[in-house]
Amino acid sequence: MTSYWCASAWLPDGPVDSVRVTVDDVSGTFASVTAGQAAQSGDERLDGLVFPGFADVHSHAFHRALRGRTHDATGSFWTWRDQMYRVASGLDPDSYRRLATAAYAELVLAGVTCVGEFHYLHHPPGGGRYDDPNAMAHALRDAADAAGLRLTLLDACYLRGGLSNVGGTLPLDEVQRRFADADVDAWADRVALLRPTVTSRVGVAVHSLRAVPAEAVPRIVAAADGRPLHVHVSEQPAENLQVQAAYGGTPVEVLGASGALGPATVAVHATHLTEGDIATLARSGAGVCLCPTTERDLADGIGPAGALHAAGVPLTLGSDQHAVVDLFEEARGVEMHERLATGRRGHFAGSSLVAMMTAAGHRALGWPEAGRVEVGALDDLVAVRTDSVRTAGARPDQLVLAAAAADVHTVVSAGGVVVRDSRHVLGDVGRLLAAAIAP
Ligand SMILES: [Zn+2]
Secondary structure (H helix, E strand, C coil): CEEEEEEEEEECCEEEEEEEEEEECCCCEEEEEEECCCCCCCCEEEEEEEEECEEEEEECHHHHHHCCCCCCCCCCHHHHHHHHHHHHCCCCHHHHHHHHHHHHHHHHHCCEEEEEEEECCCCCCCCCCCCCCCHHHHHHHHHHHHHCCEEEEEEEECCCCEECCCCCEECCCCCHHHHCCCCHHHHHHHHCCCCCCCCEEEEEEECCCCCCCHHHHHHHHHHHCCCCEEEEECCCHHHHHHHHHHHCCCHHHHHHHCCCCCCCEEEEECCCCCHHHHHHHHHHCCEEEECHHHHHHCCCCCCCHHHHHHCCCCEEECCECCCCCCHHHHHHHHHHHHHHHHCCCCCCCHHHHHHHHCHHHHHHCCCCCCCCCCCCCECCEEEECCCCCCCCCCCHHHHHHCCCHHHEEEEEECCEEEEECCEECCECHHHHHHHHHCC
């Protein structure tokens, strides 16, 4: 039986000193969690503060290739998207596996033990199909296994090029053709071929109401069949304008009328919402995934995190475009952006931010048994230095407001130690990233 001794651990009620945990190696779950206990011989010692595994609820792995390459002009979201399309057009299953393996290894170094991959890079350039129609999805699954984290593959339906500002529909352009299936039934047939594994689960996604007609949404809800259903919602004011012109309602209203809102639904971004949208999301039980470092990088705006939280909408976090990979920074961004928007401090307690990073995130990805250090939960652990230049002197309950991804020193994920002394078992992740991005 594997056992760990934590100098301090974040248990369901907050940080507690001297916690010994044992793991049932067959089921990969915590067999015992005992506070106030001395280390025993054979325990692996985890110094600092040990958190449950972090969940990155919204990832597009291939966007990692854009980091540090999109800042040389006064580019908007839409010019950034053009650069992203250029990267998308160059990937095949092998190069995607290499890039995603390196990108996921970076996530693991930052303490992420479960990632929600919002996957729409389905087909060969220009359209058509690979011999295995899910070759790109399987590349992502292999990458997650190699990097040592759990995966929820959110297979996104993508059917058209977009909406015009006056309500018309845009055809797929050359790059977008590889995102698209022939129609929603062809999408559903392909998704039906995807199977869960021990370390990966399958969910679905509506790319957005820009890329998916409202009439197709009920078929996607049926295909979800209770599994996670994620959708980009109201990231940019232009999207609201276009959806209003096409359907006479906000994206949240149109999704609600299409039956897409429920407890398994996650609205990603939800930056530009009306008060009615917030009430609708709260009534439906849907959650919201905030991606603060992406939303500020793309100048999307500041989402209504405080109002959503007050309405009881579960909040989670995503690295989205991987311009920053640091769940502490995402969590802090939620509180700090709310301070800038309101002129007041203190909207989210440290425990609320940790819940976004851990238990709530895992629930949103369809892993409700993960994200907590308690008996029966999956045995993921993230040990964070409390003596670094950033964290020295911080109170444990406020560490989330001081720590960075670089303070993660040990990660236990999907059944093993994958990071020790801040080194990933795959070796130098910077080199892996450089080699994968260079082409
Ligand atoms: Zn996204």
